[in-house]
Amino acid sequence: MRPTARPQRPAPVANPTRGEIWLVQFDPAVGSEMASPHPALVLSRSDVGVLPLRVIVPLTSFRANFAGVPWMVELHPDAQNGLRNHSVADCFQPRSFDLSRFITRWGNLDGATVDKCARTVSEVLGATL
Secondary structure, eight states: OOOOOOOOOOOOOOOOTTTTTEEEEEOOOTSSOOOSSSEHHHHHOTTTSSSSSSEEEEEEEGGGGGTTTTTTEEEOOOOOOOOOOOOEEEEEOOEEEEGGGGEEEEEEEEHHHHHHHHHHHHHHHHOOO
């Protein structure tokens, strides 16, 4: 009788929560979608849904032409959020990602800024709240 192999344990998976900033793997990307690892803000609540997914908005470095763009929410680096540069949350590109794409937790944003990003995504989608 041959010994049976033990089942492989799944690798530990990140558990991002609303308001946290994580480095996330965006590849594979298509066309104008953001690609490569980028920081992202988690907008969804952990207690919603049954799939191991989180809704995020990508973050990117601030550029002068982003000033005044209604779907870009400015973010300034500080010890709490872990950002390295003046950045923006690109609320025009919300995505739903599997937990396996989350690489490293950088920090978190204050509740008011998280809510502003969520409202901005709602406006982009045409929702009236």
